[in-house]
Amino acid sequence: MGGRLREALRISDGRVDADQLVARLEAVHRFLGLVDGYLPDTPLSPARTLVERAGTRLSLSRDHTVVALAGATGSGKSSLFNAMARMDLSPVGVRRPTTGVTHACVWGPLDGGTRLLDWLGVLPKHRFVRESLLDGDDESTLHGLILLDLPDFDSVQHSHRLEVDRLLGLVDLVVWVVDPEKYADRVVHAAYLREFQRHRDVTLVVLNQADRLPPAEVPRVLADLRRLLDADGLDGVPLLATTIVDPSGPEVLRAELERTVVERQAALRRLTGDLDAVVDALDGMVGAPRSALPADDPAVAKLDRALSAVAGVPTVLSAVEQAYRHRAASRTGWPLVRFWRRLRPDPLRRLHLPGPQPVADDPERALAAATSVPEPGAADKSALALALRTVAERAGEGLPSAWPAAVSAA
Numbered sequence: 163m164g165g166r167l168r169e170a171l172r173i174s175d176g177r178v179d180a181d182q183l184v185a186r187l188e189a190v191h192r193f194l195g196l197v198d199g200y201l202p203d204t205p206l207s208p209a210r211t212l213v214e215r216a217g218t219r220l221s222l223s224r225d226h227t228v229v230a231l232a233g234a235t236g237s238g239k240s241s242l243f244n245a246m247a248r249m250d251l252s253p254v255g256v257r258r259p260t261t262g263v264t265h266a267c268v269w270g271p272l273d274g275g276t277r278l279l280d281w282l283g284v285l286p287k288h289r290f291v292r293e294s295l296l297d298g299d300d301e302s303t304l305h306g307l308i309l310l311d312l313p314d315f316d317s318v319q320h321s322h323r324l325e326v327d328r329l330l331g332l333v334d335l336v337v338w339v340v341d342p343e344k345y346a347d348r349v350v351h352a353a354y355l356r357e358f359q360r361h362r363d364v365t366l367v368v369l370n371q372a373d374r375l376p377p378a379e380v381p382r383v384l385a386d387l388r389r390l391l392d393a394d395g396l397d398g399v400p401l402l403a404t405t406i407v408d409p410s411g412p413e414v415l416r417a418e419l420e421r422t423v424v425e426r427q428a429a430l431r432r433l434t435g436d437l438d439a440v441v442d443a444l445d446g447m448v449g450a451p452r453s454a455l456p457a458d459d460p461a462v463a464k465l466d467r468a469l470s471a472v473a474g475v476p477t478v479l480s481a482v483e484q485a486y487r488h489r490a491a492s493r494t495g496w497p498l499v500r501f502w503r504r505l506r507p508d509p510l511r512r513l514h515l516p517g518p519q520p521v522a523d524d525p526e527r528a529l530a531a532a533t534s535v536p537e538p539g540a541a542d543k544s545a546l547a548l549a550l551r552t553v554a555e556r557a558g559e560g561l562p563s564a565w566p567a568a569v570s571a572a
């Protein structure tokens with residue numbers, strides 16, 4: 163699996179094919195079903211969670227793109243949210259206690275968006291709808307956008323950070339909002355941006371409050387921020403400078419969001435990034451194809467013998483041999499000897515095993531037969547245990563580390 167498979171499943175122009183994504187998710191689902199009960203649960207749970215989440219996300223709406231504005235306190239998330247909506251929807255504060263509530267604005271008819279917002283956990287009273295019919299046509303280019311204004315991720319309130327982390331795990335695209343003062347903040351980079359390496363295709367960085375820098379300084383700060391992003395493994399992500407003090411200041415962000423919404427790729431790309439991560443993690447549990455142990459493998463032959471011994475095959479064999487002689491003699495030979503032989507018990511019947519006629523159609527007799535073969539001795543049992551262990555070890559040799567124990571247990 164791993165890298166080559168991933169590359170093969172991407173369409174060459176960077177677009178993700180929805181059917182192929184679904185096929186990959188189904189393959190992981192099948193894999194999880196096959197190993198269920200054999201492998202420990204913990205390493206499999208991220209894959210299980212993803213398969214479920216991806217299934218839900220894709221079934222709720224493929225027409226919507228969920229974009230989150232994330233960042234530190236005061237970077238301007240709420241201001242940009244209001245600027246995109248062209249309405250004051252989310253409270254903006256100079257020096258205020260931060261809010262732990264996520265606000266959402268939906269462009270276009272709500273339709274499937276309602277269930278998506280329920281799933282995202284945005285409360286109905288914090289949802290707004292921008293219908294282009296009310297504004298002439300200038301909002302129609304954002305149709306399908308669900309923009310979220312997240313709580314501050316550097317909030318002193320633990321619950322706010324939990325809410326941010328929860329939503330960052332669900333949204334399709336993240337716009338990281340930084341300001342000239344705090345753009346190099348260690349927390350932003352170490353705790354968040356670096357974690358989004360896999361989601362480079364659905365990550366956007368905005369240097370807001372650009373008006374607070376002398377115009378000549380803006381390119382230098384952008385270059386510095388770009389260097390930090392490269393170090394985070396986020397090379398190539400779009401980086402924009404915005405300001406809300408000038409009406410045209412947030413337009414670059416708006417244009418970027420319009421492009422994202424029209425493409426309808428963000429959700430698929432996000433899930434592809436997540437899927438790549440879980441597939442890479444499962445890679446360690448999947449080895450090269452292996453053939454079964456050959457029947458003439460010494461370990462298999464030994465197991466064969468040990469199983470025979472425990473099942474009482476040698477006892478039955480010698481009884482069959484004696485019974486053959488006994489029955490042959492009782493049908494042939496001198497009449498007096500024949501009569502005398504008939505008085506002696508048949509060795510097979512002594513074991514409650516049938517005579518020449520088959521027992522398959524008589525379960526009771528079969529059961530009686532089975533229970534009358536002498537119990538295996540301790541030596542036979544321990545020889546069997548040893549033979550089993552050897553076969554399990556041979557079969558598990560060279561398998562990825564999760565498997566040998568599972569093979570032995572099976």
Ligand SMILES: Nc1nc2c(ncn2[C@@H]2O[C@H](COP(=O)(O)OP(=O)(O)O)[C@@H](O)[C@H]2O)c(=O)[nH]1
Pocket residue numbers: 233234235236237238239240241242253254255256257314370371372373374404405406407
């Ligand atoms: N000068 C300037 N101030 C801004 C800009 N964007 C936001 N602000 C101010 O920064 C403060 C924090 O903004 P807010 O949107 O509440 O940030 P949030 O905490 O990230 O939601 C408010 O006083 C805003 O008016 C900007 O582009 N330029």
Ligand SMILES: [Mg+2]
Pocket residue numbers: 239240241253254
């Ligand atoms: Mg805010």
